[in-house]
Amino acid sequence: MIVKTIQQVAEMMGAPYELSHKDIVIQGVSIDSRKIEKGNLFVPLKGDHTDGHRYVETAFQNGAAASLWQKDVPNPPEHFPIIMVDDTLEALQRLAKAYRDExxxxxxxxxxxxxxxxxxxxxxxxxxxxxxxxxxxxxxxxxxxxxxxxxxxxxxxxxxxxxxxxxxxxxxxxxxxxxxxxxxxxxxxxxxxxxxxxxxxxxxxxxxxxxxxxxxxxxxxxxxxxxxxxxxxxxxxxxxxxxxxxxxxxxxxxxxxxxxxxxxxxxxxxxxxxxxxxxxxxxxxxxxxxxxxxxxxxxxxxxxxxxxxxKKIELTKMRLELVEGSKGEKIINDAYNASPTSVRAAIDLVSELQGYERKILVLGDMLELGPKEKQYHEEIGKEINPHAIDYVFTIGELGQYIAKGAKTVLPEHRVFAFMEKEKLVEKLKSLLTGNELILVKASRGMKLEEVVLLLQA
Missing domain, CATH: 3.40.1190.10 (Mur-like, catalytic domain)
Structure with a gap:
């Protein structure tokens, strides 16, 4: 991590610093006052709903060695090592670029x-x-x-x-x-x-x-x-x-x-x-x-x-993560994100894997797809292979269009659309015997890892 004096940090950001604290050494940077490690430089960022400047004193109490402060924010604390900058986010970015160049x-x-x-x-x-x-x-x-x-x-x-x-x-x-x-x-x-x-x-x-x-x-x-x-x-x-x-x-x-x-x-x-x-x-x-x-x-x-x-790859969680449900069923937790391309790939994977009595898809909304979003969801449903997939469960407003498409290729009693995760899981659990493979996938905003946790409970 970056280890510099306050004077060096100020110079790397192009922010003049003339105070007596210039020889204090910072070790690492944090934007979260709750996660400060001793010696960190705290960078208070201004967001739509909060302002990190409100937590500068807390950051020092938690071990920060210094903090940035944006000039247009009034009442900077007087008794702590503070570096005044025009914009705290831009200062953070300049500091990072200067450090990378070293x-x-x-x-x-x-x-x-x-x-x-x-x-x-x-x-x-x-x-x-x-x-x-x-x-x-x-x-x-x-x-x-x-x-x-x-x-x-x-x-x-x-x-x-x-x-x-x-x-x-x-x-x-x-x-x-x-x-x-x-x-x-x-x-x-x-x-x-x-x-x-x-x-x-x-x-x-x-x-x-x-x-x-x-x-x-x-x-x-x-x-x-x-x-x-x-x-x-x-x-x-x-x-x-x-x-x-x-x-x-x-x-x-x-x-x-x-x-x-x-x-x-x-x-x-x-x-x-x-x-x-x-x-x-x-x-x-x-x-x-x-x-x-x-x-x-x-x-x-x-x-x-x-x-x-x-052979030894360990992926970030919720990316094709294979876990076990409460009845012994295998669950592919791919709830981190979703797009038509990645959903098709995940469905293809489920279709190929052998050794399971039944295969079940739990699919939710794919977000940020623009004006054709309903069409993209319905196309996913229409492309499902009824000989490889036994049941389709969907959740969310857009998920209903996956279900609509799926009903054109699967019998209606094998397709279920829900708006509530608890009701989806209740129905899904009623069908499980323990030798199923279940894919759980949607965009991050749908938080379908909650479905995985309910299936494991």
């Missing part, structure tokens, strides 16, 4: 509509065989989270894997210029953010902004089967690229994929005699692994190390 470190930036976090986790695991690695934790992937991640990097960290999220044009550009990646990864282009950006073409352009901060000798790793990305690459001269995907035109593609209840077995074109085992469910995660393999190879990781690393 570090001698390999940076991998990861963006995409789906699979960012999984790809980040796999890359981190593969690189850990040879490097001291840190990665974005949780959802710290935006204009606040990325600066905090950069400022948490230890001086001896050798590789940082940084996830970059967005909701509108220009956000990835801002993040990548701060992070300055040596390798940039675009996992895919899906439908997430159609509400804000309007088209998949606009989404692709927004994700492609990641190259704007790429080192001049850097490499872009991207899904080569996506024509929207291919077109952007062709229009960008002097860009070094590596591609992954399903087709043989890519630098890296699978020659065999087999799903099991424990993970995925696959072979690749560059090592045809070797079989890799990825301890993560889902064919789509094999492609996330291919992106990670290309990154690892660029940074000198051997195939032996890659093979070993893939």
């Amino acid at each position: 570090l001698s470190i390999k940076v991998v930036g990861v963006t995409g509509s789906n699979g960012k976090t999984t790809t980040k986790d796999i890359i981190s695991n593969l690189l850990s065989s040879r490097y001291r690695v840190q990665k974005t934790e949780g959802n710290y992937n935006n204009h606040i989270g990325l600066p905090l991640t950069l400022l948490s990097l230890k001086q001896d960290t050798e590789a940082a894997i940084l996830e970059m999220g967005m909701s509108s044009k220009g956000e990835i550009d801002f993040l990548t210029r701060m992070a300055r990646p040596d390798i940039a990864v675009i996992t895919n282009i899906g439908e997430a953010h159609l509400l804000d950006l309007g088209s998949r073409e606009a989404i692709a352009e927004a994700k492609f902004e990641i190259i704007n901060g790429l080192d001049k000798n850097g490499v872009l790793v991207y899904h080569g089967d996506e024509p929207l990305l291919e077109r952007l690459v062709q229009n960008t001269p002097h860009l070094t690229v590596k591609t992954f995907g399903e087709s043989a035109k890519n630098d890296l593609y699978p020659t065999k994929i087999r799903q099991t209840n424990e993970g995925s077995q696959f072979s690749i074109n560059t090592e045809p005699e070797r079989e890799f085992f990825l301890s993560v469910l889902g064919k789509h995660n094999v492609f996330n692994a291919l992106a990670a393999i290309l990154v690892a190879r660029e940074l000198g990781i051997s195939y032996d190390e890659i093979e070993d690393g893939l």
